[in-house]
Amino acid sequence: xxxxFNTSFLFNIAFKNVILAAIFLLPLNYxxxxxxxxxxxxxxxxxxxxxxxxxxxVKISNxxxxxxxxxxxxxxxEQSDLLCVYSNGARGAYRVSARGTGIRENxxxxxxxxxxxxxxxxxxxxxSGANGxxxxxxxxxxxxxxxxxxxxxxxxxxxxxxxxxxxRDLSGAFVSTYRGTVIITIMPE
Amino acid sequence: xxxxxxxxMRFYKKSLRLDIFRDGDSxxxxxxxxxxxxxxxxxxxxxxxxxxxxxxxxxxxxxPNNSTDxxxxxxxxxxxxxxxxxxxxxxxxxxxxxxxxxxxxxxxxVCVFSSEGTYxxxxxxxxxxxxxxxxxxxxxxxxxxxxxxxxxxxxxxFQLTENVASRIFNTTETTSSTCNGGQNLxxxxxxxxxxxxxxxxxxxxxxxxxxxxxEPI
Numbered sequence: 001x002x003x004x005f006n007t008s009f010l011f012n013i014a015f016k017n018v019i020l021a022a023i024f025l026l027p028l029n030y031x032x033x034x035x036x037x038x039x040x041x042x043x044x045x046x047x048x049x050x051x052x053x054x055x056x057x058v059k060i061s062n063x064x065x066x067x068x069x070x071x072x073x074x075x076x077x078e079q080s081d082l083l084c085v086y087s088n089g090a091r092g093a094y095r096v097s098a099r100g101t102g103i104r105e106n107x108x109x110x111x112x113x114x115x116x117x118x119x120x121x122x123x124x125x126x127x128s129g130a131n132g133x134x135x136x137x138x139x140x141x142x143x144x145x146x147x148x149x150x151x152x153x154x155x156x157x158x159x160x161x162x163x164x165x166x167x168r169d170l171s172g173a174f175v176s177t178y179r180g181t182v183i184i185t186i187m188p189e
Numbered sequence: 190x191x192x193x194x195x196x197x198m199r200f201y202k203k204s205l206r207l208d209i210f211r212d213g214d215s216x217x218x219x220x221x222x223x224x225x226x227x228x229x230x231x232x233x234x235x236x237x238x239x240x241x242x243x244x245x246x247x248x249x250x251x252x253p254n255n256s257t258d259x260x261x262x263x264x265x266x267x268x269x270x271x272x273x274x275x276x277x278x279x280x281x282x283x284x285x286x287x288x289x290x291x292x293x294x295x296x297x298x299v300c301v302f303s304s305e306g307t308y309x310x311x312x313x314x315x316x317x318x319x320x321x322x323x324x325x326x327x328x329x330x331x332x333x334x335x336x337x338x339x340x341x342x343x344x345x346x347f348q349l350t351e352n353v354a355s356r357i358f359n360t361t362e363t364t365s366s367t368c369n370g371g372q373n374l375x376x377x378x379x380x381x382x383x384x385x386x387x388x389x390x391x392x393x394x395x396x397x398x399x400x401x402x403x404e405p406i
Contacts, residue, residue, distance in 0.1 A: 037269035037403065039302070039366045044403045046269040048297060049396060050323050050332065050380055056392040057288040088392055149389045151288070188392070 093189035109180035300368035
């Protein structure tokens, strides 16, 4: 006849008992950080815990309106705006997403009747000279290089937002004044 | 130094789950579940130890709480009591910085007894070189420490340097080493996290300890 012992089971029971004993038999001042001072002839020592939680924080600022005028009827039209993005995430990581005020929150301007689509680009390295990655409405993209020290980026802008109207879209548009809004959301990574 | 900061016991499908953790990170030390039978046995043992210890203490001559001592005594020396973790004024909640456009100021009003009526305070942080810092797993945040020899008052705060005896302070409590059971608090400890420092800090839960020593002049 063979008898089997499940050693892991025995260890588990023993471990639980040891842990419980350790907790219940510990002096209370191991559980609570504060330690009150006792009366002493030459000194008295007490101790407190200092604790703070830092939330994940991001901020976008220095946004400006875009105003497109005088299309030459040949070229695409595009404008860029430099922005400040702050993030306290590691290495200035953040996510950016954007949505427009067109149908299904697409990027479109409208005169109330007719719509003209436009493209939105985001570049997290303003020294690259490029327009960056094209954003799709309501889809976030991972970016870096946010300022990690100051909500206002110490005056050093670090992201580029570009809006571009393609010539082919403009050529089919009726003569009118079109308006729209782009809502940009910065999220912690 | 390891602190058991929190013990959570909760019912979970007819069992109890115990989670002991450190620095705010769950499952840092251990995490396990217990059946009712196991926990019942252990509470029984714990209760036995507790009552035995209490009875032994009484046998050694300690007074029970409701007894009176007919003799009057004069207390001589120094004592600091009524210490709590510094918190925001009038807020019992954990301290969280959510990007407010100001420094984070925490206070704790304490009892300093000195039979001489004067004292110095020396404060040591838990950072390297006893600096005033709190830490999470990777990062550290510095803070400043101030002292006022009047409780409930934020003006005239005196900044303290780590492990350096302060200037001479006065206390109005020269007779009761407990400030009459904490009714007459005599000093304010203030902790300041500068906004400029907080902005540069990564998200997380940061902890540290502050050791306060009341010394003669």
